[in-house]
Amino acid sequence: MEQKNVPQDNSATYQGQKKLVYAVDETGHYTGVQSTGWEVESFATQMAVDDLQQQTDEALLQAQLGEVSPLAYHMLRLRFDIVSLAQTTGFFQWQIKRHLTPKVFNKLSLKKLAVYSDVMKLTVDELRSLPKQNTTPE
């Protein structure tokens, strides 16, 4: 890639930051060049972020309807999934799957809740609650 072809697409996902990429200058040698973003890359990022957001919104809705526990919503909101939450908490995946149901979650001991609240940086109260304003489904 030539220096003059380094994309400067002001990607929203960079939030004003710049990244360093390596490109060839006029003399034919490599140099570090700052880039404000590449549309191709930010499309891929946005796609992944949107997907996570959609999953989070759905979990919130289900949690409000009492179909899943608030843990399901907080897990996705904080960019965890069952695999990574199992790795960080030390619970088994099957345990976490059970904790995602309201019936089991509501009876969880404080000790178990404390494990979640520790790795998710939430208080036990926050972990048990959902955001107040009801986002209406589209």
Add this chain to the structure above:
Amino acid sequence: MTDIILDIEHQQSSHCETGVISTLLRSKGLNISEPMAFGLASAMNFVYLPIVKLGGLPLVAYRMPPKTIIKTVCKKLKVELFSQKFSDQKKGMQALDDELAKGNLVGLQTSVYWLPYFPEDMRFHFNAHNLVVYGKTAQGNYLISDPVFEHLVECPAEDLQRARFAKGALAAKGLMYVIRNVPESVDLTPHIYSAIKKTAKMMNGIFLPFFGNKGIRHLAKKIKLLKKEKPKYQKLFLGNIVRMQEEIGTGGAGFRFMFASFLDEAAKITGNKQLVEAAKQGTEVGDNWREFAMDAVLFCKKRKELTLDDVATKLTSCADQEQALRETLLTIKPAA
């Protein structure tokens, strides 16, 4: 307590690990650029591991596993690296403060997610980020040179502690490292040749179909098979490859430009004309990877113009080009 602010020459880098080692070595008077560190560590690779899933998508990587670069560079250049892990978080933070008080820059391995200065969309649970701490304010905030950022940043102690001790895959366990001693002068030439040879050997992959050239071709096959999947999964699958190649700080084209930059610098140091040609070839490889990323995203946007087979064919052409580059690298001999 007063502020501790150590001298640091912050230089933005593409990648965290190469950036940190370059910064630490420069602070000790050994001028090793980011691409040079990358090249010397023979860090360029390709990995497609369908068994390991991250957020439901297979692992795709363009380099050797975390920590390889720092370890290899220090070993080769006979740099004395002192590293420590901690089971007790308080002791880990105290040890950091002690090193700062002694006037040492400290490298840390951290999670990305808990660092508040990261842009929201780039925060994810990845535990093998690297940064340099160069001081601490009287209020207890840490002063950080994060290599992938343009400017120096500051981070509250509580957040840094959480980032250092986040659990899970690749957990840092508070890992910190300090460079104690560097040799007075280093002749890079022999290391350059041996590193290139090692890279070339690894580019073929081992007998398993997940690494190097075999890995790229395996992934191309998998892309063709995506036809059977739902459109949404097709998009997320391709998007994941592009993100691993471009988003996560690779210097463009999944470290291929950084590698070409290393060859370019190596040519300057050794005066070997073969390396000049290899660098040009490396650039072509990188350009083709960028075109592959464009095709992949184009497919995600409007699917009529481009088929999955087209995207897979483009990826196969990347594999072909890398094979040719490998042949070139294997012919490189020290200039007499």
